[in-house]
């Protein structure tokens with residue numbers, strides 16, 4: 001059975017939507033998170049090697065946290081498309097676009113595990129702490145692969161448990177924190193799925209005891 005039609009998947013989607021709608025209304029907390037992660041997001045965007053005029057996809061865009069950085073990378077001739085499941089997040093992202101008067105940024109409310117975005121369309125895709133909060137990491141990563149043009153890259157900023165060393169003693173607490181606040185999917189590993197679906201994947205940077213990392217995956221020029 002297709003996992004996306006299972007009742008467990010639907011329940012997870014609904015829970016995720018409720019959780020992110022809740023956070024979308026906590027703007028001051030979100031502002032703190034945004035400032036705190038700006039350098040990680042900047043590092044992830046730089047991995048995309050975007051050029052002026054390119055079209056960029058932001059998967060699980062939340063309140064549009066990455067739009068400014070992506071806009072800088074594609075210029076006024078390029079386009080940015082943000083996708084998110086949560087209506088509250090899409091509302092915040094749309095407000096941000098309107099406040100700045102960005103004419104080349106659009107949002108789509110959609111489930112990233114079933115992206116209706118066509119194939120070979122984007123010059124780069126970004127997802128910051130978003131793939132691991134979807135209920136089907138494999139489907140999300142495969143959809144990103146399909147949506148990218150041959151030769152394009154997918155960069156992620158992701159969270160995971162402490163991978164090695166004494167810090168692993170903190171993992172039960174960290175896991176609980178991720179699940180309660182971020183609806184973390186503990187059944188699938190984002191990097192494993194990037195390696196599986198793409199033609200190459202590398203962790204380029206890890207920080208905070210290895211619990212946060214930036215990885216980039218590439219779609220070969222001729223596709224798989």
Ligand SMILES: C[S@@+](CC[C@H](N)C(=O)[O-])C[C@H]1O[C@@H](n2cnc3c(N)ncnc32)[C@H](O)[C@@H]1O
Pocket residue numbers: 016017020059060061062063065066083084085086089110111112113127128129130131133134135182
């Ligand atoms: C931790 S927030 C990150 C938001 C933004 N990328 C950022 O860095 O500020 C995770 C986002 O993923 C979105 N999300 C979760 N599951 C999703 C799904 N199945 N499809 C699309 N977006 C999803 C949530 O609604 C939320 O906005």
